[in-house]
Amino acid sequence: MTTTILSAAPTTVESLMFSTKPLLQEAAFHLAATPVLQRVTSAIRLPNGVRGRLAEDILTAAASVTRHPIAEILVAAWRGYAEVMHAAKATAAHPTTTQWVRLGQHRAPCILPVTVELLVNGSHAATVNLEVEVVLTINTVGLQLREGRLVAVETGHCSYEVILRCEAAEVTVRRGEVDTGIALPLTQGMVLVPPRPAVA
Amino acid sequence: MRRVLMTLIGIVLAAIPVQPARAADVEPSLQLEYPQVLLGGHARLWILDHTICSLGGGPVTIYLDDKTVLADSIVVPVKQQVLVEPLIPLKTTIGSHMLRSHCAGELGSSGASTQIDIVAPPTPILIVSPASAYAGDVVTLTGTDLPTGCAGNGFPVTVGGQDAPVLFAQQKHHQYLMTETFIAAVTARVQVPAQVHSGQQAVRLGCAEGVHVSLEIRPAAVVPPATAPSHGKTRTPAASSTSYGLVPPPLPTTHAAPMPSPPYQIWPVARITVTGTAALFLVALLVAVLLWSTRRGRSIRDVRCVADAVPLSVGPLAPVSGRTVHALRLRATAMPPIYASKEKTP
Numbered sequence: 060m061t062t063t064i065l066s067a068a069p070t071t072v073e074s075l076m077f078s079t080k081p082l083l084q085e086a087a088f089h090l091a092a093t094p095v096l097q098r099v100t101s102a103i104r105l106p107n108g109v110r111g112r113l114a115e116d117i118l119t120a121a122a123s124v125t126r127h128p129i130a131e132i133l134v135a136a137w138r139g140y141a142e143v144m145h146a147a148k149a150t151a152a153h154p155t156t157t158q159w160v161r162l163g164q165h166r167a168p169c170i171l172p173v174t175v176e177l178l179v180n181g182s183h184a185a186t187v188n189l190e191v192e193v194v195l196t197i198n199t200v201g202l203q204l205r206e207g208r209l210v211a212v213e214t215g216h217c218s219y220e221v222i223l224r225c226e227a228a229e230v231t232v233r234r235g236e237v238d239t240g241i242a243l244p245l246t247q248g249m250v251l252v253p254p255r256p257a258v259a
Numbered sequence: 260m261r262r263v264l265m266t267l268i269g270i271v272l273a274a275i276p277v278q279p280a281r282a283a284d285v286e287p288s289l290q291l292e293y294p295q296v297l298l299g300g301h302a303r304l305w306i307l308d309h310t311i312c313s314l315g316g317g318p319v320t321i322y323l324d325d326k327t328v329l330a331d332s333i334v335v336p337v338k339q340q341v342l343v344e345p346l347i348p349l350k351t352t353i354g355s356h357m358l359r360s361h362c363a364g365e366l367g368s369s370g371a372s373t374q375i376d377i378v379a380p381p382t383p384i385l386i387v388s389p390a391s392a393y394a395g396d397v398v399t400l401t402g403t404d405l406p407t408g409c410a411g412n413g414f415p416v417t418v419g420g421q422d423a424p425v426l427f428a429q430q431k432h433h434q435y436l437m438t439e440t441f442i443a444a445v446t447a448r449v450q451v452p453a454q455v456h457s458g459q460q461a462v463r464l465g466c467a468e469g470v471h472v473s474l475e476i477r478p479a480a481v482v483p484p485a486t487a488p489s490h491g492k493t494r495t496p497a498a499s500s501t502s503y504g505l506v507p508p509p510l511p512t513t514h515a516a517p518m519p520s521p522p523y524q525i526w527p528v529a530r531i532t533v534t535g536t537a538a539l540f541l542v543a544l545l546v547a548v549l550l551w552s553t554r555r556g557r558s559i560r561d562v563r564c565v566a567d568a569v570p571l572s573v574g575p576l577a578p579v580s581g582r583t584v585h586a587l588r589l590r591a592t593a594m595p596p597i598y599a600s601k602e603k604t605p
Contacts (some may be wrong), residue, residue: 103587124593135598172594179587222598 071126072171072193076221076233079117086223086231087115095226099177099185105133121173129219129237132193134209134249136167148250151207160202167195190224195237208248226250394449397426399448423451 077083090096091114137143140151146158171191177184201213221233394400398418426448 120591124591127593127596132596132598135596139598152386166596172597172599174592176590176592177587178590181588235420 061246068232069100070129072129072132072169072191072221073122073127074127075193075219076125076191076223077122082233084115084120085123087112087118087196089230090114090118090223090225093225093228093230095187095228095255098121099187103177103184110186117175117187117189120175121191124173125171125191127169127171129193129195130249132167132169132195133197134251135164135169137193137202137209138251140165143204144206144251147209149251150204154206157203157205157210160204162197162200162202164196167197169193169195171234176210186259188226192222192224192226194220194222196220204251205248207252208250210248307490392455394451394453396451397448398451416453418449418453418455423452425449 061198077086091100096114096117127188140160143160143162146160150156150158169192171193172190173191175187175189177187196218198216200217202209203211203213207214216236217238219234223230
């Protein structure tokens with residue numbers, strides 16, 4: 060049994076990566092051990108209290124800009140399939156029609172580059188380059204298209220793997236399952252192909 | 260008492276197995292569960308007693324009134340129910356239909372035809388407890404046995420012929436066979452646009468018209484003021500109605516007679532009156548405190564996360580040795596996401 064919740068808060072990369080405070084602290088622990096962070100903390104003479112939580116603050120700042128909805132990653136991947144776009148264009152051209160498209164097991168990868176700049180006394184002191192790689196693996200899924208929009212999804216199993224890297228060094232990996240029904244805000248439908256403008 | 264009675268009736272009705280209608284002398288017997296399958300929807304064909312296609316899972320074609328409703332390769336074991344999906348738009352009404360099947364396997368009953376009966380839809384049940392829901396009330400609708408055509412699609416809900424804003428909706432799916440997913444139940448918390456009374460059967464959930472629907476009052480009342488006028492009935496605040504923080508203002512009513520204001524207050528607001536002189540004094544005091552704290556700068560308290568949309572230049576480390584760190588700020592910038600190229604079409 061799968062539960063689909065509509066109108067709920069969208070599932071984002073941030074929620075998959077740092078859903079809880081302990082997960083954030085665990086990632087910060089690994090980030091603090093990277094050579095980049097050690098160089099930063101040694102170059103900037105920070106007090107001990109601040110130095111200890113610098114990695115956590117960096118991840119908190121990074122998390123604030125990684126609220127990228129999972130739905131956009133899924134839709135971006137589905138836009139890559141000719142069958143989906145063909146059905147979307149067909150339903151956009153004929154708004155009264157509805158089409159179902161079924162996809163077998165497939166993947167939806169995405170990379171989010173994040174830069175965290177450290178400003179000391181208002182001036183630039185250091186830059187930490189992070190990278191969040193998201194790979195969604197979707198089992199069989201059915202997509203209902205109408206008016207060029209994705210209006211319904213027959214929920215399939217969707218697993219995710221989120222990898223956080225710092226200057227190409229792997230910091231932490233999260234794996235789990237995400238409910239595509241929750242992730243996809245289908246209340247208004249998700250536009251795949253804009254509807255054809257009405258002819259005057 | 261009435262709710263308990265209706266609940267018991269519901270349990271008893273749910274426990275009664277539905278016997279599919281069978282033709283007397285033609286086999287196999289099939290039954291289309293839903294009387295009307297909308298465009299793009301699904302139908303459940305229950306194949307009873309005798310299979311209509313091969314054991315080996317060869318291609319099977321089913322015709323309903325000479326229209327192809329299924330043309331796919333599926334495995335239909337002998338003497339088991341199977342759930343199939345029409346691959347073309349199918350719209351049927353209550354009545355008898357001719358159904359033929361053609362199978363390419365070994366044990367199939369190729370070309371067999373049979374008469375199927377369409378079962379009447381379940382009677383909608385609307386339970387309103389207490390007796391009425393007023394415009395602006397947040398109520399919970401529960402629909403069961405919904406066809407899959409209702410999945411997503413904006414989940415429109417109408418009460419009394421008017422659109423009811425959906426505040427929260429939950430769908431429970433059932434998984435049949437391996438890949439087919441069907442909705443088993445839907446619970447929606449909606450705002451009643453106009454007054455409804457017990458016994459009205461005017462609720463529509465999505466495309467599922469004629470489904471089991473129960474309407475249960477969950478008043479959005481928060482604080483019943485002591486001096487509020489009374490309707491003559493007691494409204495009990497429900498914790499579930501505020502658990503999602505969804506307490507919208509009431510909608511305008513559409514009654515011929517004006518509705519009295521509800522006997523409760525939504526969003527109690529404490530109002531503070533500040534004179535102009537006091538406001539100026541407070542602003543000046545705030546500015547002075549901010550300036551004083553900025554000039555001191557003796558502790559690192561200004562650790563803030565700023566999410567900028569403008570990309571910043573990435574440079575090497577810039578040591579700040581010899582300087583006292585007064586303020587450390589972190590500015591995070593996200594670049595546009597990089598989506599990988601298209602994978603192989605499944």
